[in-house]
Ligand code: SF4
């Protein structure tokens with residue numbers, strides 16, 4: 001499909017993509033976490049872009065972060081220090097894990113880009129005071145943005161932005177739903193490119209492309225594959241190879257609980273509420289990230305229902321080495337799933353390097369066994 | 371440590387403290403028989419409302435430290451790993467999750483002002499013990515304490531009290547709270563004064579002693595016992611200064627320590643530095659329990675603790691932490707800075723390299739960074755650390771010539 005090709009091409013060279021965006025007079029604000037209020041950034045006239053590590057060798061970041069920091073955080077810092085992110089006009093750090101919090105400090109002290117904001121969202125998402133605080137923090141962030149652009153962000157701006165993101169999100173949800181219904185109509189690597197592309201490409205372009213893809217997929221018949229249905233869970237999966245390795249081993253990815261997947265785009269923002277309240281509500285109700293709290297068992301129940309809904313034969317944990325929030329949840333999520341008879345596989349990944357040969361053997365064994 | 375019976379440098383209060391701690395643990399162990407409720411609480415959490423409600427607080431982190439000091443860390447960490455917990459997780463959490471052994475909690479109180487780890491750790495325990503969990507969410511103050519944070523945390527202090535009332539089925543006693551608040555404040559002031567005595571040359575005690583005497587300010591803050599004890603300790607320190615007793619016999623070099631102690635190597639490290647005539651006179655860790663007293667209003671305790679508990683050392687920006695380090699370097703007049711890069715504690719350790727750079731830019735003292743872990747000895751290379759300390763001390767000696 002030529003629309004999918006566009007996503008693949010966009011990922012090939014992020015700086016080229018960035019220059020294209022800047023040609024349209026747009027400034028780029030980078031972020032590292034799915035709790036970054038993109039609607040606000042976009043409403044301010046900026047282009048919100050999720051940052052991924054280019055996976056280059058760590059040289060300069062060695063002077064700031066020890067080796068026991070996750071490769072995502074180290075990798076992105078390396079990109080920044082070495083100038084690979086010089087296209088950025090600013091960055092936003094929502095509250096996430098301890099590592100990102102410290103990265104925010106290091107980043108701020110470097111002062112490389114014009115705009116900088118911490119959006120210190122609550123860590124617990126199950127109380128009224130947290131809800132109020134969330135709206136307060138978003139209000140503060142809106143003021144910070146307004147100061148940067150020297151004009152007011154109106155409710156109309158916000159509503160327009162919310163509509164745009166809802167369009168993107170709902171279409172991504174449709175693609176996932178179609179894949180789950182007709183497994184194999186879209187390749188894992190394509191799925192990866194579409195989601196990642198949606199996070200970094202021009203939003204208008206994405207909003208135009210996705211409905212076309214949905215349309216085409218709706219007309220596509222389910223292929224004759226007999227792959228085993230797999231759900232992925234973890235923080236990020238920034239490796240298209242993992243998707244293809246799973247497929248070669250006989251699996252089909254039918255859903256995920258990834259920070260760069262469904263956790264990012266599921267759930268719509270109400271369009272006729274007060275905009276900031278609506279954005280806050282979406283975060284409060286969304287599939288939870290392990291760095292946040294809603295109940296001690298929220299993620300366990302969620303992964304079980306996700307696996308069931310997608311009739312998963314197995315769940316693969318893709319955990320980034322040194323990622324504490326996910327590592328803490330792994331034992332109980334596994335237990336919850338296994339109680340339901342759903343098999344699990346743990347893959348510890350390092351964003352920096354991947355031993356594909358070894359991975360494929362492990363996937364083959366797992367998929368054979370489930 | 372400094373408590374060999376034949377040692378003239380021995381601090382007398384050490385025995386008193388052991389006795390107090392023993393009584394405290396016995397009380398905790400028998401809480402159920404005495405119809406008392408037990409709350410597990412994070413080391414940086416607001417314990418005072420528990421004390422006011424006559425609930426016994428238990429600190430799994432303190433237990434973790436004891437496990438580390440008694441060199442049981444490795445086995446327990448391995449046990450946690452066999453349960454599926456990654457070896458990269460905080461070793462306090464790993465040991466606690468694997469051992470049990472503490473009195474069963476009736477409730478869990480988790481304040482995330484020290485790290486995100488405790489949030490996950492307490493969720494594990496909430497599932498295991500199936501008891502209510504209260505989270506005091508103290509947003510990190512990268513650059514400032516904003517009005518929205520103030521409002522949010524203050525509201526949670528009230529929620530905390532409602533939570534306690536619900537679980538104990540008793541009304542909260544605000545008068546008792548006021549008393550407890552005063553005692554907590556007083557003990558923190560005393561603890562700061564004890565720590566300040568080491569500005570004297572030579573220093574009457576070392577950071578290794580502070581690591582030991584810290585236990586009371588953590589566990590019994592808000593009680594008369596803690597106030598009485600720290601009064602005695604302060605008096606003893608002042609007497610030592612008067613009598614010219616120093617912890618390191620020939621104190622020539624004064625060092626500042628950063629991060630948690632390496633619990634299973636305390637004695638060795640203490641001797642190592644002492645052999646070089648160096649005393650670790652202060653540290654960033656033990657002062658964390660009094661660093662925020664400037665935000666506490668002892669006459670309006672409940673209102674002020676929101677700020678005091680939010681703006682503690684680990685919950686502020688790295689540049690602000692660096693400023694505190696620079697202040698300590700000046701106040702204690704140290705000529706070297708030793709940083710423990712602690713695999714277990716990411717919020718404490720990430721940013722250390724920037725602090726190191728700032729210290730190097732703003733002072734002329736040498737800085738040493740050693741890689742270890744506070745409880746898990748598998749991440750400690752004895753010979754490497756020894757070589758590095760020796761080399762570091764050589765530099766300090768050359769400079770002081
Ligand atoms: S992968 Fe884990 S440790 Fe790394 S940034 Fe994400 S949540 Fe933090």
Ligand code: SF4
Nearest residue numbers: 460484485487714715
């Ligand atoms: S050692 Fe660090 S990570 Fe572990 S509980 Fe303490 S503050 Fe948290």
